[in-house]
Amino acid sequence: MISLIELEPNAKEPMYQQIYRALTSQIMGGTLKEGEYLPSKRVLCDTLNVSHSTVESAYALMLAEGYIESIPRKGYRVLRILALPDETETSLAENSQHLPEDDSSNQSDDFSISRQKLSFSTSSVETASFPFDSWARLYRETLYTYPGLLEKGDGQGDLELRESLCNFLSEYRAVRCTPDQIVVGAGASYLLDLIMKLMPERKAVGVESPGYPGVFKAGHFLGRDIVPISLDDQGISVKELYTHPEVRLCFTTPSHQFPTGVTMSIGRRSELLLWARQADAYIIEDDYDSEFRYQTRPTPALQGIDTKDRVIFLGTFSRSIAPSIRIAYAVLPRPLANRYRKVFRGYDCTVSRLEQQVLSRFLNSGGYSRHVRRTTRIYKERKEYLEKRLLDAIPGASISGSDAGLHFLLHLSGTDRETLLHKAKEEGLSLMSLPGSEAVLVIGFAGIVPEKADQMVSLLAGAVRCAGQSEDTDLLN
Amino acid sequence: MISLIELEPNAKEPMYQQIYRALTSQIMGGTLKEGEYLPSKRVLCDTLNVSHSTVESAYALMLAEGYIESIPRKGYRVLRILALPDETETSLAENSQHLPEDDSSNQSDDFSISRQKLSFSTSSVETASFPFDSWARLYRETLYTYPGLLEKGDGQGDLELRESLCNFLSEYRAVRCTPDQIVVGAGASYLLDLIMKLMPERKAVGVESPGYPGVFKAGHFLGRDIVPISLDDQGISVKELYTHPEVRLCFTTPSHQFPTGVTMSIGRRSELLLWARQADAYIIEDDYDSEFRYQTRPTPALQGIDTKDRVIFLGTFSRSIAPSIRIAYAVLPRPLANRYRKVFRGYDCTVSRLEQQVLSRFLNSGGYSRHVRRTTRIYKERKEYLEKRLLDAIPGASISGSDAGLHFLLHLSGTDRETLLHKAKEEGLSLMSLPGSEAVLVIGFAGIVPEKADQMVSLLAGAVRCAGQSEDTDLLN
Numbered sequence: 001m002i003s004l005i006e007l008e009p010n011a012k013e014p015m016y017q018q019i020y021r022a023l024t025s026q027i028m029g030g031t032l033k034e035g036e037y038l039p040s041k042r043v044l045c046d047t048l049n050v051s052h053s054t055v056e057s058a059y060a061l062m063l064a065e066g067y068i069e070s071i072p073r074k075g076y077r078v079l080r081i082l083a084l085p086d087e088t089e090t091s092l093a094e095n096s097q098h099l100p101e102d103d104s105s106n107q108s109d110d111f112s113i114s115r116q117k118l119s120f121s122t123s124s125v126e127t128a129s130f131p132f133d134s135w136a137r138l139y140r141e142t143l144y145t146y147p148g149l150l151e152k153g154d155g156q157g158d159l160e161l162r163e164s165l166c167n168f169l170s171e172y173r174a175v176r177c178t179p180d181q182i183v184v185g186a187g188a189s190y191l192l193d194l195i196m197k198l199m200p201e202r203k204a205v206g207v208e209s210p211g212y213p214g215v216f217k218a219g220h221f222l223g224r225d226i227v228p229i230s231l232d233d234q235g236i237s238v239k240e241l242y243t244h245p246e247v248r249l250c251f252t253t254p255s256h257q258f259p260t261g262v263t264m265s266i267g268r269r270s271e272l273l274l275w276a277r278q279a280d281a282y283i284i285e286d287d288y289d290s291e292f293r294y295q296t297r298p299t300p301a302l303q304g305i306d307t308k309d310r311v312i313f314l315g316t317f318s319r320s321i322a323p324s325i326r327i328a329y330a331v332l333p334r335p336l337a338n339r340y341r342k343v344f345r346g347y348d349c350t351v352s353r354l355e356q357q358v359l360s361r362f363l364n365s366g367g368y369s370r371h372v373r374r375t376t377r378i379y380k381e382r383k384e385y386l387e388k389r390l391l392d393a394i395p396g397a398s399i400s401g402s403d404a405g406l407h408f409l410l411h412l413s414g415t416d417r418e419t420l421l422h423k424a425k426e427e428g429l430s431l432m433s434l435p436g437s438e439a440v441l442v443i444g445f446a447g448i449v450p451e452k453a454d455q456m457v458s459l460l461a462g463a464v465r466c467a468g469q470s471e472d473t474d475l476l477n
Numbered sequence: 478m479i480s481l482i483e484l485e486p487n488a489k490e491p492m493y494q495q496i497y498r499a500l501t502s503q504i505m506g507g508t509l510k511e512g513e514y515l516p517s518k519r520v521l522c523d524t525l526n527v528s529h530s531t532v533e534s535a536y537a538l539m540l541a542e543g544y545i546e547s548i549p550r551k552g553y554r555v556l557r558i559l560a561l562p563d564e565t566e567t568s569l570a571e572n573s574q575h576l577p578e579d580d581s582s583n584q585s586d587d588f589s590i591s592r593q594k595l596s597f598s599t600s601s602v603e604t605a606s607f608p609f610d611s612w613a614r615l616y617r618e619t620l621y622t623y624p625g626l627l628e629k630g631d632g633q634g635d636l637e638l639r640e641s642l643c644n645f646l647s648e649y650r651a652v653r654c655t656p657d658q659i660v661v662g663a664g665a666s667y668l669l670d671l672i673m674k675l676m677p678e679r680k681a682v683g684v685e686s687p688g689y690p691g692v693f694k695a696g697h698f699l700g701r702d703i704v705p706i707s708l709d710d711q712g713i714s715v716k717e718l719y720t721h722p723e724v725r726l727c728f729t730t731p732s733h734q735f736p737t738g739v740t741m742s743i744g745r746r747s748e749l750l751l752w753a754r755q756a757d758a759y760i761i762e763d764d765y766d767s768e769f770r771y772q773t774r775p776t777p778a779l780q781g782i783d784t785k786d787r788v789i790f791l792g793t794f795s796r797s798i799a800p801s802i803r804i805a806y807a808v809l810p811r812p813l814a815n816r817y818r819k820v821f822r823g824y825d826c827t828v829s830r831l832e833q834q835v836l837s838r839f840l841n842s843g844g845y846s847r848h849v850r851r852t853t854r855i856y857k858e859r860k861e862y863l864e865k866r867l868l869d870a871i872p873g874a875s876i877s878g879s880d881a882g883l884h885f886l887l888h889l890s891g892t893d894r895e896t897l898l899h900k901a902k903e904e905g906l907s908l909m910s911l912p913g914s915e916a917v918l919v920i921g922f923a924g925i926v927p928e929k930a931d932q933m934v935s936l937l938a939g940a941v942r943c944a945g946q947s948e949d950t951d952l953l954n
Contacts, residue, residue, distance in 0.1 A: 013640070014655070127627035136620050140613040150604035150799035186663040186803070186827035193670075197698045201491055213823075221674045223700060322627035324830035326663070335490070342538075346690075350663035353801035355829055 002039060003031050007048060015050055016057035024062060027078055038068060038076040118456055119430035122259070122407045124447030126378050127322055134367050135358060142357040153353040155344060157184025157329070161360040165315075165329055168363050173287065174304035175313055177331045183340060186326040186350035188288065188316045192218040192251075195284060195312060195330060198340055199249060202282070206250035208236050210434055212258045212286065215251045231257065235264030238271040241279070248281040254302050255290035259434065259442045261401015261408050269302055276310035282336070286314045289405040291372045294380050309333035317359065319406060319446075320372055327351050327359055379406060379446055386445045386453045393461040406446040412439040415467050423463040429456065439467075479516060480508050484525060492527055493534035500535065504544055504555055511895075515545060515553040595933055596907035599736070599884045601924030603855050604799055611844050612835060619834040630830040632821060634661025634806070638837040642792075642806055645840050650764065651781035652790055654808045660817060663803040663827035665765065665793045669695045669728075672761060672789060672807060675817055676726060679759070683727035685713050687911055689735045689763065692728045708734065712741030715748040718756070725758040731779050732767035736911065736919045738878015738885050746779055753787035759813070763791045766882040768849050771857050786810035794836065796883060796923075797849055804828050804836055856883060856923055863922045863930045870938040883923040889916040892944050900940040906933065916944070 005022040007015060026032040039047070041055045048055070059076060062068045068076045142149065156162065162179035169175035185191040196205070196218060207215045209228030219226045227247050230237050236252050252272070254264035264272070276283050285302045303313040316328035332340060349356070362368050387399055390410060402408035412420065417439040424431045432442040448456065482499040484492060503509040516524070518532045525532070536553060539545045545553045619626065633639065639656035646652035662668040673682070673695060684692045686705030696703045704724050707714050713729050729749070731741035741749070753760050762779045780790040793805035809817060826833070839845050864876055867887060879885035889897065894916040901908045911917040925933065 017640070123629055125627075127624060130624070130627055132620055132624070136617040139616050143609050143613050147604060147607070147609070150602075150607055150801050152600055152800040186667075187825055189824060190663075190667070190827055200698075201493075221677075222698075318825075323629040323825070324627050326825065326827055326829050339494075347666060348664055348795075348800070348803065350667055350803055350827055352803050352829060352832055355832070 002026060002036075005048060007050070015054045019044075019048070019050070019055065019058035020062060023058065027068075032078050034078050036078045037071075037074065038078070040075055118428055118459065120407075120432070120441070120443040120445065120456070121430075121447060122432070122442060122444035123319075123323060124444065125319055125323060125406065126375050126382075126446055129371070129374055129378065130322060131362075131367060131371055134365070135362065138358045138361045138365075139354060142354055142361065146357065149353045149357060153349055153356070155347045155349050156180075156340075157182065157349045157351065158353055158356045158360065161356045161363075162329075164360040164363040168368070169301075169313075169315070169331070172369075173290070173313075173315075174300035175331060176304055177313075181332050181334060181337045183330045183332060183337075184349055184351055184356060185328055185330070187318070188286065188314055188328045189214045189218060190350055191314060191328055191330045192284070193222070194340075194344070195314075195332075196222050196224060196249075198336060198343060199282070202249040204244065204246040204248065206236075206241055206244060206247040208252055208257060210259055211251070212253065212288075231260060231262060233262060234268040235262055236268070236272065238268065238275050241272075241275050245279070248279055249284070250276070250281060251284045251286065252302075253286045253288065255287055255299055256401070256403075256405035258286075258288065259407065259409070259432070261403075261405060263299060263403060264302075266299075269305065273302065273306050273308070273310060276306075277308050281310070282312055282333070283310055284312045284314060288314075288316055289319045291320045292376050292379055292406060293404045294376075294383065295403045303331060309335060312336065320375070321359075321368075325355060325359075327355065382448055382450075382453070383408070383445045385450055386443070386448055386457070389453055389457040390443075390460070393457050394464050397464075407442055407444040409434070410441040410443050412441065412464060415439040415464055420463055420467040423466045424460065427459045427463050429459045429463060431460075439464075479503060479513075482525060484527070493531045493538070496521075496525065496527070496532065496535035497538050501539060501544055509555050511555050513555045514548075514551065515555070517552055595905055595936065597884075597909070597918070597920040597922065597933065598907075598924060599909070599919060599921035600795075600800060601921065602796055602800060602883065603852050603923060606848070606851055606855065607799060608839075608844060608848055611842075612839065615835045615838045616831060619831055619838065623834065626830045626834060630826055630833070632824045632826050633657075633817075634659065634826050634828065635830055635833045635837065638833045638840075639806075641837040641840040645845070646778075646790075646792070646808070649846075650767070650790075650792075651777035652808060653781055654790075658809050658811060658814045660807045660809060660814075661826055661828055661833060662805055662807070664795065665763065665791055665805045666691045666695060667827055668791060668805055668807045669761070670699070671817075671821070672791075672809075673699050673701060673726075675813060675820060676759070679726040681721065681723040681725070683713075683718055683721060683724040685729055685734060687736055688728070689730065689765075708737060708739060710739060711745040712739055713745070713749065715745065715752050718749075718752050722756070725756055726761070727753070727758060728761045728763065729779075730763045730765065732764055732776055733878070733880075733882035735763075735765065736884065736886070736909070738880075738882065740776060740880060741779075743776075746782065750779065750783050750785070750787060753783075754785050758787070759789055759810070760787055761789045761791060765791075765793055766796045768797045769853050769856055769883060770881045771853075771860065772880045780808060786812060789813065797852070798836075798845075802832060802836075804832065859925055859927075859930070860885070860922045862927055863920070863925055863934070866930055866934040867920075867937070870934050871941050874941075884919055884921040886911070887918040887920050889918065889941055892916040892941055897940055897944040900943045901937065904936045904940050906936045906940065908937075916941075 003026060005019065007018050009015070011018065023032065023038070041052060041059060044055045045052050059068070069079050071077050159179055161184060162182040165182055166177055166179055169177065183191065183194065185194060192215060204225045204227050205215070205219050206227045206229045208231055216226050227244050229240050235254060235257060241247060241250065254269060256263060272283060275281065283302060287301060301313060303311040310333070312333065313331035314328070317325060318328070383402060387402065391397055391399065394412065396413055398411045400409045400411065415438065417433055417437055420439045421431055421433060434440040434442065480503060482496065484495050486492070488495065500509065500515065518529060518536060521532045522529050536545070540547060544556060546556050548554050636656055638661060639659040642659055643654055643656055646654065660668065660671070662671060669692060681702045681704050682692070682696050683704050683706045685708055693703050704721050706717050712731060712734060718724060718727065731746060733740060749760060752758065760779060764778060778790060780788040787810070789810065790808035791805070794802060795805070860879060864879065868874055868876065871889065873890055875888045877886045877888065892915065894910055894914055897916045898908055898910060909919040911919065
């Protein structure tokens with residue numbers, strides 16, 4: 001039952017926010033239980049003596065975040081409590097992005113998603129093992145030892161960071177470059193936009209399909225023609241690229257294709273590079289999660305085997321450090337780098353110089369490699385546990401694309417996709433799936449600890465069973 | 478005189494790029510001299526036997542980068558060379574971070590700049606008095622008390638920061654908004670790009686001329702038509718806006734016009750708002766440096782007196798905290814904010830959540846207001862000292878636009894602009910000036926301590942004297 005709410009009319013915090021906080025904490029605290037109804041807006045207005053719009057906003061916010069649901073002619077009912085840590089919940093009011101299912105990779109038409117509270121998100125990562133101490137120490141250190149940092153920095157990013165990146169990339173990714181080829185930016189989407197702006201004459205952009213939805217959007221904003229290129233078990237279809245002479249820029253994820261998880265074969269890589277030379281095209285190699293490999297050694301980057309300045313290498317620290325620290329980088333072929341300095345001359349780098357320097361020192365000190373090794377072990381355990389549970393619980397299920405990265409594909413042959421998504425949604429389970437009638441699910445495991453895995457697997461297994469049974473009836477409708 | 482251009486039709490490099498390279502290198506090399514006219518597009522097409530659009534693009538690029546200016550009914554004239562030091566031209570662009578004149582406000586066609594080591598840059602700020610301790614403490618605090626921060630955040634920016642901004646804006650700028658209207662982003666340029674992407678249907682963008690060059694470039698990248706709108710002593714000419722019915726988005730800097738320093742009169746503000754309603758247009762109010770006022774009280778923001786959701790308010794902390802901490806924000810009218818959430822759903826905020834939280838706490842603790850008050854005192858002293866020295870040292874000089882912000886205009890009536898810039902460059906002094914034959918200089922004072930002021934003023938005074946003497950002879954050529 002709802003307990004007394006005390007409001008401070010003179011507090012800085014808006015009234016609607018105070019009400020929101022009071023009610024949600026009662027829900028999180030268990031005072032307000034799942035299934036209970038909240039007082040009607042009118043009643044709450046009178047009790048608290050606040051305007052209708054104030055209560056309106058508070059309820060709207062809670063609805064938006066899935067604390068409550070609106071039952072026609074009955075009122076607002078408390079929903080299942082979110083399985084996320086308190087601070088994330090309460091601090092991120094109004095935040096939709098923090099819910100895994102608002103992962104930008106859910107934005108594509110190529111995916112069908114049900115938006116509920118439990119999800120195999122591809123964007124959440126293990127942050128508990130983040131090296132808080134060294135990061136905070138480095139930040140403080142940087143601030144004191146290098147006050148010049150507060151001045152305007154280099155538009156391409158601080159030289160120190162670009163040097164650290166060069167060393168790191170040559171050691172771990174066999175990427176060959178010099179600091180003048182690197183552009184640091186606040187996220188891969190930002191850099192994608194920048195890269196396309198650098199080549200207005202390349203109107204048609206080839207994109208893996210299914211692929212990373214961010215490219216579709218970036219291209220759309222700049223009036224580019226997005227040309228979907230299909231995939232096979234070796235990666236993007238180069239044959240198909242040859243049938244699109246207008247395409248002279250192609251986006252690809254060779255190390256661990258998003259979302260299929262396919263690693264591009266060495267043969268396909270050279271075919272792709274050959275195409276780029278013959279078509280006078282640039283390849284954007286998005287290396288978004290190659291740090292994490294579980295069986296094989298990391299495949300060297302396309303950029304490293306390219307000898308004709310055809311590859312733009314794109315890297316990010318969103319997955320390997322934390323999504324909230326917005327640092328990504330692009331390695332441009334020299335001609336493009338020179339063009340960048342002309343076209344974007346005078347532009348500021350979009351990343352705080354303080355965090356650029358912290359990252360640079362983090363890379364140089366070896367702290368980053370240690371962190372990646374540590375988290376890779378954690379991810380490997382989570383992955384293997386989840387794989388085993390899934391295969392045990394779901395007869396006929398199979399898994400692919402799990403050698404690297406933070407997600408794999410779960411193939412449920414014979415299960416109707418639409419029906420499954422529908423059933424899963426009823427169970428409060430958010431699923432991302434590939435297009436097609438048979439269910440192929442994209443399973444992100446980075447944030448799935450064993451307990452959560454057990455819960456979600458049984459939910460999923462249940463949904464698969466129902467889907468199997470109800471399939472025929474569904475098909476009749 | 479222009480010398481032969483050799484093109485390689487089969488080269489990777491697009492033709493327009495080749496032409497661009499050939500011509501700019503002739504300018505940099507001195508073959509094409511300042512003041513000379515380029516061949517007309519038609520002539521060049523015929524000579525090189527290329528399409529009109531090819532030459533068109535090459536000239537457009539040179540215009541955008543300030544190599545040439547377009548003279549009505551006469552053609553394209555070579556501007557003063559942007560004498561970037563060689564290393565900046567080649568691969569060592571990183572050095573450019575030490576050149577104050579890599580200020581983005583040097584990129585406009587409206588400005589002619591010589592690039593040397595000494596400069597009255599408009600982008601440098603006082604960083605010595607930065608509250609290192611509290612900032613570092615807040616960062617550490619944030620990191621420990623709030624590990625959830627490492628998770629993916631709200632695309633609009635963390636709620637805490639957006640709430641702090643609402644309170645701050647209503648208290649100091651009379652801006653009325655709620656957190657859901659605010660979008661946090663890595664710099665004003667980034668947000669300008671985002672705002673234009675939000676309104677693809679508004680192709681024509683009105684821009685104060687002379688004005689902030691960033692808008693010209695942002696518009697150029699997105700294929701918008703930039704419509705220069707002239708200014709008078711009260712601000713942007715609303716009359717002129719009415720003569721451009723196609724313009725339904727207008728960029729303006731009412732508090733302290735960049736670069737003229739004019740503060741838009743109250744009368745003009747209401748005219749502008751009336752225009753926006755009648756034309757169903759949006760106004761982008763860039764409030765880039767209004768924190769700093771020396772005589773009058775800050776004029777309330779346009780956004781605050783607008784009652785019809787016509788104003789997009791744009792603010793930044795680059796000048797009030799530090800250029801290297803990339804945090805800016807836009808306040809969108811509700812309809813636009815809703816549109817933003819649809820169009821950019823799933824996009825990540827480009828600012829590190831850690832620094833978002835630090836800034837939020839910095840604002841709430843009053844630390845920010847204290848910092849602004851402290852630096853305002855410092856800037857007032859520097860400004861008054863520099864003003865006095867300039868007026869003492871240069872007979873007939875006058876100053877305008879110095880009530881607010883971090884720069885003012887120095888009018889040198891009777892001094893020929895081109896000659897002065899030339900002389901100043903010889904003295905190793907970088908000057909930014911308004912277009913026109915008489916010299917009107919843009920003087921940024923934020924980074925000019927007294928000793929530096931003495932040195933630069935005497936250099937400038939010397940250059941003015943020389944310019945005065947040599948003017949006649951120059952005019953004879």
